[in-house]
Amino acid sequence: MDYLEKYKYWANNEYFDVNTKEELELIKNDEEEIKSRFYKDLTFGTAGLRGIIGAGTNRMNRYTVSLATQGLATTIIDKGNEAIKRGVAIAYDVRHFSKEFAHIAARVLAANGIKVYLFDDIRPTPLLSYTIRRLNTISGIVITASHNPKDYNGYKVYWEEGSQILDDMASEILDNINKIEDFSRIKLIDIDEGLNKGLITYIAKEIDDEYIERVKSLRLNDDIDKDINIVYTPLNGTGNKLVRRVLSERGFTNVFVVPEQENPDPDFKTVGYPNPEDVKAFEYAKKLGKEKNADVLIATDPDCDRVSCMVKGNDKSYIGLNGNQIGALLVNYILSSRYEKKNIPENGVIVKSIVTDDLSRAIADKYDVKTIETLTGFKHICNKANEFDRTKENTFIFGYEESIGYVYSNFVRDKDGVISSMLIAEMTAYYKKAGKSLLDVLEEIYQEHGYYSSNLISIVLEGIEGSKRIQRIMDSFREDPIIAIEGMKLTNTIDYLKDKTDTPKSNVLKYFLDDGSWYAIRPSGTEPKIKKYIYSKADDKTLSEKKIKDIEKAIMNKIKSVK
Incomplete structure (x- = not known):
């Protein structure tokens, strides 16, 4: 059946309920809407x-x-x-x-x-x-x-x-x-x-209790400043009760929840796009943070598998950390803490996605921990934990991807905003006792391993025509890659759809430049978007950020040329 026949089938079949029929009646003269719903x-x-x-x-x-x-x-x-x-x-x-x-x-x-x-x-x-x-x-x-x-x-x-x-x-x-x-x-x-x-x-309810106990068992340090001020927002989602509970039971007494975003709201009226990856989601949290002099602002997304944070800077303003930075901080905190306690497994592994930056790899190398890459998505990251269960050759320590998803240990096989919120709070409290903020620690990591910069650009292209344009953009990059960008030359390309790699086939293109910078492009698997991931490394921050801008400009010019 074509889309009009499918529409008529739904509109006239007694199997479908009254509300469905009424909704379809409202669009009977709107062929584009009918096509969108039934094509x-x-x-x-x-x-x-x-x-x-x-x-x-x-x-x-x-x-x-x-x-x-x-x-x-x-x-x-x-x-x-x-x-x-x-x-x-x-x-x-x-x-x-x-x-x-x-x-x-x-x-x-x-x-x-x-x-x-x-x-x-x-x-x-x-x-x-x-x-x-x-x-x-x-x-x-x-x-x-x-x-x-x-x-x-x-x-x-x-x-x-x-x-x-x-x-x-x-x-x-x-x-x-x-x-x-x-x-x-x-x-x-x-x-x-x-x-x-x-x-x-x-x-x-015992399942909740057991889970919270398991999460608390992942703590790495108790000699921390538990009096830090934390502002938390569940963005009107599911994290409210369990994140607050685990922070409370870990001994954090100054946890302030954004009241406008505390309770469930399917319309997300205070935020619109409830993604803490976007610093706009922190507007209410920042306001409360200033009132409470918060050391850290933590936000989880509506189903509480993703988490992000903002950190108080020297000028008392709040600076957002992206997923790569949070991931690097967590890898550094976990491995350095476990190194001190001499309990890093000999066959321990960090697992990250192919579009996540390489700073965590440099940190893991320092502690003789292997890094393995997978396709984007925690189904791939946690499948490595499943594989390790079978082979016993490696031990899963931590998995993450740049889109603010992280999991520590392996009793949960998905990204976990509850575990990650606890670790971010603990990490903040640990370093504050040592007189440092997370920004200070990040700077120390950069000085040791080099300045890694990154940028993610997402272009929303909805509907049938949007889907077709996304494919044309992918075809253009695949068939006619950018050879040189402001003195940086293309040295290698990986086409994860056509080339032989250690990962399953996927419509992802990754381009490596001769200075160590790289970028990748792929369609989103869950949203009408095409995503560009840009990464650079340099000896200083200014040069690293300039490279990001140069690569971004070249990519965007090419995308704009694809109609």
Whole structure:
């Protein structure tokens, strides 16, 4: 069927509910909107589903969620009775329809005879990862669109190790989705029926308690200044209770929560784009920070898997740290602390993405710790922890990527804003007792290893035409790369889609220049964006930053030439 036929099918079929039909009636004379909603099915990939909420095959709604879940259910059934009995854990965030979508998923799984463990309220995404491992479920689902704007929601699938599914499992699920010829073939029972039959069980609060104890066990130092002033904002998301709890139980008494962003708000009215990677998300936190003379401002995104921070400078203003800088500080703090305690494992490994800078590698080399690179995404980073479990050849210490995602240790197999918030607070308190700020420590790292600068540029290109232009941009860089930039010459290119590498195939291009600088370009896997990652290294800060600007100018000029 073409998009108009799909629209008419949804608009006229009695299977679809009244609200859906009313929503579709409102757009009956808007062919472009109909096309946007029905020109394709919302793609199920290794990130699961993510899209704008609304009626249509290319939207997040109860029907696309039930379709994906039936595909997952069939996949689990194909694995046998043990997989069916082990079941699926389900969590959800604060977004519009998150609870409803979580319940739809539970109802479909239970109708297929699969055991379901369901959280009774919002929870951080990393807690789901922990729960999968703790309850030994075969799979897990979290309903979240992470840091996307309010109009989005999503559906992420995890497998038994507690990490997000990879391509092979996503393909199995997608194959089973594609075999479903009609929505009416999807099995569904009521929540109450599932509870009465013992097919659905609410997850006990003890899971929260166990998780918090495990997080606290990761502390590296107790000889710290616990009187530091911390401002925390969950950005109206799921981090509020557990981040505050772990900071309190670690002994931090001066934790001030941004009141306007404390409680759940699916519209994110105070921030709009709830991504702490953008310093604009810290506006309310900065105001409170000045009132409380905060040493550090910490923000987690709506599902509390990402975290960022701002640090008080010498002039009392707050300076934002990017994901590369926070990652380098954490690697330095973890390894230096463990070196002092003589408990760095001989086969310890730091895992980072291919678009994350190399400063952490220099730090890890100092402590004889190996660095391994993966494709972007924690499904790849934590798959290394899964691999290490099997081979016993390495020990996973820390994983991170420049997009403010970090995890320490491996009882959680995803980026974890709760663990990372505790470590950032502890690290700040540790260095303050030594008379240093995080900015001072970062400067010391630069002086020892060189000045690493970075910049991320994201260009939003929405809709069908946006998607086509992103592909044209990728084609242009792939076929006609920039040979020279202000005295820097291209020495090597890696095309992760076509070249043989140690990673799976991916539409990423990486260009290395003769002075040690490099840049990469790729389409986002979860948003209508094309991303450019620019990195430089020099003996001084000024030169390093100038190189970034020169590379950025060349890249942007080329992008603008692609119509």
